[in-house]
Amino acid sequence: xxxxxxxxxxxxxxxxxxxxxxxxxxxxxxxxxxxxxxxxxxxxxxxxxxxxxxxxxxxxxxxxxxxxxxxxxxxxxxxxxxxxxxxxxxxxxxxxxxxxxxxxxxxxxxxxxxxxxxxxxxxxxxxxxxxxxxxxxxxxxxxxxxxxxxxxxxxxxxxxxxxxxxxxxxxxxxxxxxxxxxxxxxxxxxxxxxxxxxxxxxxxxxxxxxxxxxxxxxxxxxxxxxxxxxxxxxxxxxxxxxxxxxxxxxxxxxxxxxxxxxxxxxxxxxxxxxxxxxxxxxxxxxxxxxxxxxxxxxxxxxxxxxxxxxxxxxxxxxxxxxxxxxxxxxxxxxxxxxxxxxxxxxxxxxxxxxxxxxxxxxxxxxxxxxxxxxxxxxxxxxxxxxxxxxxxxxxxxxxxxxxxxxxxxxxxxxxxxxxxxxxxxxxxxxxxxxxxxxxxxxxxxxxxxxxxxxxxxxxx
Amino acid sequence: xxxxxxxxxxxxxxxxxxxxxxxxxxxxxxxxxxxxxxxxxxxxxxxxxxxxxxxxxxxxxxxxxxxxxxxxxxxxxxxxxxxxxxxxxxxxxxxxxxxxxxxxxxxxxxxxxxxxxxxxxxxxxxxxxxxxxxxxxxxxxxxxxxxxxxxxxxxxxxxxxxxxxxxxxxxxxxxxxxxxxxxxxxxxxxxxxxxxxxxxxxxxxxxxxxxxxxxxxxxxxxxxxxxxxxxxxxxxxxxxxxxxxxxxxxxxxxxxxxxxxxxxxxxxxxxxxxxxxxxxxxxxxxxxxxxxxxxxxxxxxxxxxxxxxxxxxxxxxxxxxxxxxxxxxxxxxxxxxxxxxxxxxxxxxxxxxxxxxxxxxxxxxxxxxxxxxxxxxxxxxxxxxxxxxxxxxxxxxxxxxxxxxxxxxxxxxxxxxxxxxxxxxxxxxxxxxxxxxxxxxxxxxxxxxxxxxxxxxxxx
Numbered sequence: 001x002x003x004x005x006x007x008x009x010x011x012x013x014x015x016x017x018x019x020x021x022x023x024x025x026x027x028x029x030x031x032x033x034x035x036x037x038x039x040x041x042x043x044x045x046x047x048x049x050x051x052x053x054x055x056x057x058x059x060x061x062x063x064x065x066x067x068x069x070x071x072x073x074x075x076x077x078x079x080x081x082x083x084x085x086x087x088x089x090x091x092x093x094x095x096x097x098x099x100x101x102x103x104x105x106x107x108x109x110x111x112x113x114x115x116x117x118x119x120x121x122x123x124x125x126x127x128x129x130x131x132x133x134x135x136x137x138x139x140x141x142x143x144x145x146x147x148x149x150x151x152x153x154x155x156x157x158x159x160x161x162x163x164x165x166x167x168x169x170x171x172x173x174x175x176x177x178x179x180x181x182x183x184x185x186x187x188x189x190x191x192x193x194x195x196x197x198x199x200x201x202x203x204x205x206x207x208x209x210x211x212x213x214x215x216x217x218x219x220x221x222x223x224x225x226x227x228x229x230x231x232x233x234x235x236x237x238x239x240x241x242x243x244x245x246x247x248x249x250x251x252x253x254x255x256x257x258x259x260x261x262x263x264x265x266x267x268x269x270x271x272x273x274x275x276x277x278x279x280x281x282x283x284x285x286x287x288x289x290x291x292x293x294x295x296x297x298x299x300x301x302x303x304x305x306x307x308x309x310x311x312x313x314x315x316x317x318x319x320x321x322x323x324x325x326x327x328x329x330x331x332x333x334x335x336x337x338x339x340x341x342x343x344x345x346x347x348x349x350x351x352x353x354x355x356x357x358x359x360x361x362x363x364x365x366x367x368x369x370x371x372x373x374x375x376x377x378x379x380x381x382x383x384x385x386x387x388x389x390x391x392x393x394x395x396x397x398x399x400x401x402x403x404x405x406x407x408x409x410x411x412x413x414x415x416x417x418x419x420x421x422x423x424x425x426x427x428x429x430x431x432x433x434x435x436x437x438x439x440x441x442x443x444x445x446x447x448x449x450x451x452x453x454x455x456x457x458x459x460x
Numbered sequence: 461x462x463x464x465x466x467x468x469x470x471x472x473x474x475x476x477x478x479x480x481x482x483x484x485x486x487x488x489x490x491x492x493x494x495x496x497x498x499x500x501x502x503x504x505x506x507x508x509x510x511x512x513x514x515x516x517x518x519x520x521x522x523x524x525x526x527x528x529x530x531x532x533x534x535x536x537x538x539x540x541x542x543x544x545x546x547x548x549x550x551x552x553x554x555x556x557x558x559x560x561x562x563x564x565x566x567x568x569x570x571x572x573x574x575x576x577x578x579x580x581x582x583x584x585x586x587x588x589x590x591x592x593x594x595x596x597x598x599x600x601x602x603x604x605x606x607x608x609x610x611x612x613x614x615x616x617x618x619x620x621x622x623x624x625x626x627x628x629x630x631x632x633x634x635x636x637x638x639x640x641x642x643x644x645x646x647x648x649x650x651x652x653x654x655x656x657x658x659x660x661x662x663x664x665x666x667x668x669x670x671x672x673x674x675x676x677x678x679x680x681x682x683x684x685x686x687x688x689x690x691x692x693x694x695x696x697x698x699x700x701x702x703x704x705x706x707x708x709x710x711x712x713x714x715x716x717x718x719x720x721x722x723x724x725x726x727x728x729x730x731x732x733x734x735x736x737x738x739x740x741x742x743x744x745x746x747x748x749x750x751x752x753x754x755x756x757x758x759x760x761x762x763x764x765x766x767x768x769x770x771x772x773x774x775x776x777x778x779x780x781x782x783x784x785x786x787x788x789x790x791x792x793x794x795x796x797x798x799x800x801x802x803x804x805x806x807x808x809x810x811x812x813x814x815x816x817x818x819x820x821x822x823x824x825x826x827x828x829x830x831x832x833x834x835x836x837x838x839x840x841x842x843x844x845x846x847x848x849x850x851x852x853x854x855x856x857x858x859x860x861x862x863x864x865x866x867x868x869x870x871x872x873x874x875x876x877x878x879x880x881x882x883x884x885x886x887x888x889x890x891x892x893x894x895x896x897x898x899x900x901x902x903x904x905x906x907x908x909x910x911x912x913x914x915x916x917x918x919x920x
Contacts, residue, residue, distance in 0.1 A: 014620070016620055017620030020613060022531065022612075023612055024757075025612055026533040027531075027533075028531075029531045030591075033527065034609060036524060036617060037522035037617060037629075040524055052845075055848065056849070057839075063501065064495065065499070065500040066482065068651060069492050069651050070482070071482065071487075098592075128602065132640050140492075149482075160474070160497070161497055174634065178592075190529060191527050191529050296487075
């Protein structure tokens with residue numbers, strides 16, 4: 001059974017080094033988090049699983065890593081300058097500013113005042129001044145999404161690769177939004193990471209591809225360990241759709257704090273390329289775009305059959321990395337009764353996501369032969385390139401097992417005196433005890449057989 | 461022989477999809493770059509090699525991923541607010557601002573004016589306003605280095621792991637500096653990535669550890685393909701050292717534009733933890749730190765022998781990812797004469813860094829059986845999890861080989877009619893032609909033997 005409250009997960013994250021509040025020692029920076037030694041491995045493993053599934057295992061998607069600092073023209077023509085905003089109102093009494101939809105009962109949360117300014121749009125993009133002079137003109141935006149860096153590189157990618165429609169460009173990276181009310185731990189934050197694909201298709205093939213991507217992405221989340229019962233597809237109402245979107249389906253997850261979006265898959269039509277292209281008028285765009293006289297690139301593809309330029313439609317599966325991490329932690333978090341009124345906390349992560357794949361534990365940490373043998377085995381398993389392998393000598397065996405249950409290590413290997421031929425049973429020389437996280441079963445395995453055994457357990 | 465000019469590398473990067481200028485279609489954002497489909501793979505491979513060497517292959521270093529947005533108190537006490545600055549002067553005539561050391565011959569480059577304000581320090585940190593109100597108080601910095609996120613999490617990491625001195629915390633991530641004169645392609649830019657280790661040691665053991673890290677890091681760069689002849693160690697003069705540093709050794713590389721720093725290894729003494737700790741006065745610090753009454757964390761470790769708190773010294777190997785990528789591209793870039801006045805460009809990357817590990821090429825792209833076989837082999841090789849494997853059908857075999865030479869693919873595999881049992885030689889069924897990038901030699905190999913053959917070529 002997954003975590004029942006967010007607090008259980010937050011507490012585990014702090015205690016075991018998954019996630020900390022940023023600058024905690026100075027009172028914390030609201031809505032900004034740091035990933036600790038285990039969190040960074042979990043997050044990297046999730047990103048790596050996404051990259052493999054969407055780039056390596058396909059022939060029609062390539063990767064990209066565009067900058068965070070973004071030319072202001074990009075967010076002028078993308079529409080973000082005009083529309084990427086929350087409605088805000090100021091309290092007349094104490095001057096505090098609130099999101100209009102958060103002013104409950106018409107009272108200011110700070111002073112109880114009942115009079116507010118008319119709500120006005122408040123843009124959520126962060127700006128920063130660049131160059132030597134601080135003025136109103138010399139600024140860039142911190143991107144609020146990675147998507148635009150893909151659109152602005154469309155021609156560069158076409159020119160430097162041999163991609164033909166349909167094809168996609170995928171990117172993982174940080175994005176920033178000035179969230180007035182960040183909340184629910186790493187769910188809604190000011191600095192976060194996205195995994196986005198912009199998949200370019202011929203107009204007319206967009207609906208089919210949209211369906212395909214919804215199904216593909218849902219399956220992927222299940223492979224990361226999210227259960228069918230906690231996942232749902234939610235089509236956005238036509239009335240709520242962004243003006244450029246033809247259809248959007250959200251993959252939502254049943255978090256302890258509510259059912260919330262993990263990923264949105266939008267059919268964005270020709271809006272994005274149409275917004276950033278030169279010669280908009282010659283391209284027969286179906287979208288309503290802002291006139292663009294600044295772009296120097298034609299973001300269109302010559303159709304070899306019709307000899308006409310076409311502006312591809314875009315299907316965008318856009319997922320939140322941090323939300324994914326949170327859902328995976330919630331789903332994996334398990335408390336199990338062990339009898340005798342004892343319990344254990346076990347993080348039932350899919351092994352390919354586990355921060356530590358294998359822990360190697362010497363039975364005694366002060367015996368040089370045991371330690372050498374354990375370290376040699378650690379080195380051997382590490383060389384399989386399956387992720388982090390830990391040499392663990394921080395407590396007794398029982399404590400080590402519990403600690404690794406709680407952080408989701410799928411396999412613990414104990415090196416004892418039998419292993420080094422100094423135990424009572426000579427036939428056990430060069431064998432180790434292998435313990436399974438989920439079943440807690442222990443088996444004795446020859447060191448020679450470890451690589452195959454571990455590969456079978458760890459790989460997806 | 462490596463590239464002789466930066467232009468050769470810049471041109472290859474654009475043409476083949478390694479690196480593009482950010483927002484090129486809007487005239488470009490100065491000093492900011494995007495990594496294309498091949499660049500992102502190369503960069504990820506380099507980061508991954510660093511992470512493996514410094515975290516996975518050691519038992520005394522753990523990872524971290526702290527936020528980019530940083531609480532202003534962090535850079536107050538770190539000293540960056542006071543000292544992380546270039547000296548700037550304004551032209552009295554046209555009001556343009558210049559770096560004081562760039563005003564050559566005493567004339568303004570823009571208007572020729574000869575009168576300037578007194579040079580004043582201009583802080584290189586980017587700021588951004590956070591929260592609903594834009595005022596002088598509600599801002600955060602974009603970090604100019606990843607290091608501070610390690611220091612501020614020191615206690616969190618100690619509390620959640622079982623690390624004992626000496627141990628390190630390692631981080632890879634973006635950092636930002638308002639460089640007035642970004643230059644030399646991705647060498648000096650406003651947005652860049654760092655790979656930093658803060659290695660905490662007992663005072664007194666710092667000099668030994670500093671020497672060890674200098675040697676370790678130099679060896680690592682050689683393993684990435686940089687030749688001994690193009691690398692050098694440069695100890696900074698005592699007079700140039702930052703006030704907190706006891707010793708700094710730079711690993712420098714012979715770029716076409718000059719001999720420049722790839723990585724600096726500094727002995728930072730107890731300055732960093734001492735700057736951010738509470739109760740500074742009780743800790744017998746050796747560094748001269750700014751008085752800190754805001755921190756709520758004691759960044760010290762209780763010595764079990766003496767029962768005294770000690771503030772560890774810090775050895776910091778700090779490397780630039782983008783500079784590393786540039787050095788590796790420069791070193792790998794090779795033009796070879798092939799006879800008949802023909803030449804080829806080949807990127808002699810270490811195979812573990814190559815963006816594409818293996819290209820699978822069907823002899824004819826319109827033959828379904830060949831295509832199916834080639835795709836099946838692609839899938840099989842991809843499943844080895846060694847990085848990106850490409851299915852390549854964009855040209856004839858000769859062109860495909862040249863293209864993959866130029867992007868550094870170590871192995872090309874050609875699937876022909878013999879492979880599928882439809883050629884003249886039945887004994888060649890289920891064999892393929894394997895071509896080596898560097899020697900251009902071709903051998904016939906059984907498909908069954910491919911995995912072992914490829915593993916041996918690709919792994920470090």
